[in-house]
Amino acid sequence: MNYQLDFTPVIEGLPALLSACLGTFTLALGGMALAIVIGIGGVVLRDSHFAPARWLVKSFVELIRNTPFLVQIYFIYFALPLAGVRLDPTPTAVIALGINGGAYAIEIIRGGVQSISKGQIEAGLALGLHKAQVFRLIVLKPALRAIFPSLTSQFVLLTLTTSICSAISAYELTSVAQRIESDSFRSFEVFGTITLFYLVISWVMMRFFALISARYFSYPVK
């Protein structure tokens, strides 16, 4: 092994890499926000009395969970313009991440909702609350609490999946790293460095979710 390590291109590219981390956070947080909305909305429709809605959600979940993310993001990126919608890579990436994460979130959140005892729902109904109020005010929070660890790992995975968005050259860490690597051919140094960056990013996300959990889900249970 006569490989000489040379971190000069990495050090020179550090400002670009660091601001690309912000791009990664933007994609991740945007994707998560959309995934949560799709997840909760999907659960409501998935268990609604309207059969076509249930069928639609089931099909959506199957479609997304059984196809590769790379194909999904290509499809959205190249199919949307055909439908007359032209979006930049970054919004496209957020949508793709949100749709992908949302399909997983539906299944996870649904498990949480199903873990809530029927007695909770009955108590809400007996108090004169409507079904939608019962879901929003009584079921949702304990349900999210029950599945929050699973949701956290799914969302850390979503954060790491942002790297695939480099395929449509969305602005994030991997695509910037690829550019530096192709200019310098310092593959080991560049990808070694961003591996560490991703570790830190994951850690930050886990801390973020731990804080949310401590803030919203710390009420005592037996």
Place this chain on the structure above:
Amino acid sequence: MTSHTDIDATATGEAMIAMSRVEKWYGAFKALTDINLAVRKGERIVLCGPSGSGKSTLIRCINHLESYQKGEIRVGGTLLGNNARTIDAVRREVGMVFQHFNLFPHMTVLQNCMLAPMRSLGASKAEAEASARSLLGRVKIVEQADKYPAQLSGGQQQRVAIARALCMRPKVMLFDEPTSALDPEMVKEVLDTMIGLAEEGMTMICVTHEMGFARKVADRVIFMSEGEIVEEAPPAAFFTAPRQERTRKFLGEILHAH
């Protein structure tokens, strides 16, 4: 036995609850058969019977947690139909206390009591809080207002559940085996709360095996078996001279056990 005079009582507006010829099916299983029951304002009914006899199903029909297939139920003059409007109207008038308390774990005691008045009746936060504190005081638990349900004992939780139901200012209270899930030493505090409520003139239907409670506060004790009302009588007559063989057998078993 119940007769059609009960239904006539509804017509005069005297009955708070009137069930006539109610039938309830779970698929092919008939859970309630020909239920006729009129409950006057201020009347206290104890409903007893072996497990699976339909007592819980009966009271759960009154606030439409269970639907019924035949007959009719009127609550305070409202005919309870299979539509949101009448179901809402009835649920606002009828409070329910469950065997397993069913307090909302993510809300404090106070929030548990304020939720429905604010969201269902449109009470302001200040109104809801004042009313919640006063009713928590009535069930002697106001000092626990900021605790979460999991921090309370079973008896305390059940008293909060009673206060929570009372916050809706119901005209009728339904109790579905309110002491069955409690440790023995906590039964009394809940029964005392219920006795207090009865003495204030609340219309109550209680599914319970607490025969001491029945003797003390019930105007009528109703015995059910296999989905039917078998016998009903004032407690003195019910306990000393049951007319039906099934009632005698049940009383023999339950009084021996206590």
